Amino acid sequence: MEDPSSSRSKSSIEELMAAYQSGDQKAANALIECVSPALYRFFALHSGDRRHADDLLQETWIRIHKARHTYRFGEPLLPWLYAIARHVKIDAYRKRRHERYEEPLKTASDQLVAAAGDKNELPDLDTLLQHLPASQREVIVMLKISGLSLEEAARATSCSVGSVKQKAHRAYEKMRALLAGSNDSTRQVEPT
Amino acid sequence: MTCHDMNGILISGHTGAELSADARQHIQTCAACRALVSSINSVDAPYAVDTALLERIRGSVLSSAAPVRPLAPTAVFAWAFVVIFGAIAYAGALRLGIHGLPVLTVIQRIAIFTVLLALAVLAAFTVARSMRPGARTLSGGIVFIIALIVEEAVFFSVFHDYRVGRFLHWGAGCLRSGLLCAIPAALLIWLLARRGYILAPISTGAAIGALAGMAGLTALELHCPIRTIPHVAIWHVGVLIISVAVGALIGWLARLRSSHSS
Numbered sequence: 001m002e003d004p005s006s007s008r009s010k011s012s013i014e015e016l017m018a019a020y021q022s023g024d025q026k027a028a029n030a031l032i033e034c035v036s037p038a039l040y041r042f043f044a045l046h047s048g049d050r051r052h053a054d055d056l057l058q059e060t061w062i063r064i065h066k067a068r069h070t071y072r073f074g075e076p077l078l079p080w081l082y083a084i085a086r087h088v089k090i091d092a093y094r095k096r097r098h099e100r101y102e103e104p105l106k107t108a109s110d111q112l113v114a115a116a117g118d119k120n121e122l123p124d125l126d127t128l129l130q131h132l133p134a135s136q137r138e139v140i141v142m143l144k145i146s147g148l149s150l151e152e153a154a155r156a157t158s159c160s161v162g163s164v165k166q167k168a169h170r171a172y173e174k175m176r177a178l179l180a181g182s183n184d185s186t187r188q189v190e191p192t
Numbered sequence: 193m194t195c196h197d198m199n200g201i202l203i204s205g206h207t208g209a210e211l212s213a214d215a216r217q218h219i220q221t222c223a224a225c226r227a228l229v230s231s232i233n234s235v236d237a238p239y240a241v242d243t244a245l246l247e248r249i250r251g252s253v254l255s256s257a258a259p260v261r262p263l264a265p266t267a268v269f270a271w272a273f274v275v276i277f278g279a280i281a282y283a284g285a286l287r288l289g290i291h292g293l294p295v296l297t298v299i300q301r302i303a304i305f306t307v308l309l310a311l312a313v314l315a316a317f318t319v320a321r322s323m324r325p326g327a328r329t330l331s332g333g334i335v336f337i338i339a340l341i342v343e344e345a346v347f348f349s350v351f352h353d354y355r356v357g358r359f360l361h362w363g364a365g366c367l368r369s370g371l372l373c374a375i376p377a378a379l380l381i382w383l384l385a386r387r388g389y390i391l392a393p394i395s396t397g398a399a400i401g402a403l404a405g406m407a408g409l410t411a412l413e414l415h416c417p418i419r420t421i422p423h424v425a426i427w428h429v430g431v432l433i434i435s436v437a438v439g440a441l442i443g444w445l446a447r448l449r450s451s452h453s454s
Contacts, residue, residue: 020257021259021260021262022259023257023258023259023260024257025254025257028253028254028257029250029254032246032249032250032253033246036241036246036249037239037240037241040239040241041239044239054242054245057241057245057249058245058248058249058252061249061252061253062252062253063389064253065252065253065256065257066389067325067389068260069260069261069262069263069389070262070263070323070324070325070388070389071262071324072262072263072265072324073262075326076326079325079326080324080325080326081326082326083325083326083391084325084326084389084391087325087391091450091451094451095451123231124231124234125231125232125234128231143203143205144232149205150203150204154328155326155327155328156326158329158331158392165203168199168202168203169199169200169203172198172199172202172203172228173199175228175231176195176224176225176227176228179224179227179228179231180223180224180227
């Protein structure tokens, strides 16, 4: 289920990063290929706009390239990568502040029913995540999709492990409420 | 087992076959948790990235993938910052004249300079860690609040003279001298810190300001013979407050500039 950058283990992407630092173009290429899908998903789930996610991914790689000397081999790579990606996302958010990123929660259940109701299925994680506040969504994406540990997610988001746990806890409560709402609504529209 | 307990299990990363018997039993009886676990387990393959986009990324990265030397360990930078702090504080005090040290008792000396050194080490490690993305670090604002509270507490406990004297005249002179020591310290620290990749310029600016301000404050403690509480607590500590404010402001301007240029 977790995707710490495709099928490669965390230690092997750290080795790729070290080789990239020493100018190995093959390693840089392999790193781009194995890390980009997870980063792309991170952005796509936050912006909900593929073109915007494309721009954010490209900008992230430009910044990773500029900052590559600050990675130390032996340290976990994923918090380093996601800290940079997160700041790209925050900078983009500041630029597009006038646009609405958050969905109003009161209509979330209806949208979940619309997303999953036709097939009489439960909504998947990506659909649920669209209805969480940005800070909670970020933590769940890191923990459940990108494969970061609690400690790594805390480093990437510059907060404590306790704060990450609290955000994840609130996110699960909200997801449970959304699922309960969508279940009730689906049952109401089902022919008996 | 409750839904609250189930959250803890999900946060710890167990969602599949490794669930405990209690958790599995709870899922069977609780529809909400069953739906939640099922949704979490529905994470599918990673999104496909457009090949044209990957080509563009490769083009921008591989064309300039020259070898780089990894940044020195955090401790190396932190101790370099502490050396800058000490050198500037001592050089500043020498230039101003060391008239304050002789009027301090041994206990006052130990209390004031030990605390200043400890706070400088804290600020130095904060700046050094902020040079590396994804490193655990305190925010510059927290370092400032700790420094402010601890410094004021030390001054109020070791000095007991509440006379005001020539408050503005003496104070303005000390503030100016302290800030003149803080400026070169801040410049040297910034020159080293910019070798890293700073993601939070306002917080880092505040931490650099705090360290530079403490260099100015230490120079004043060595130089200034006036040991009245109003003078020390306001004008000496004022050097720290102004340095942090200016550091955070410069950080904010840097962030504004980089967001306009990117």
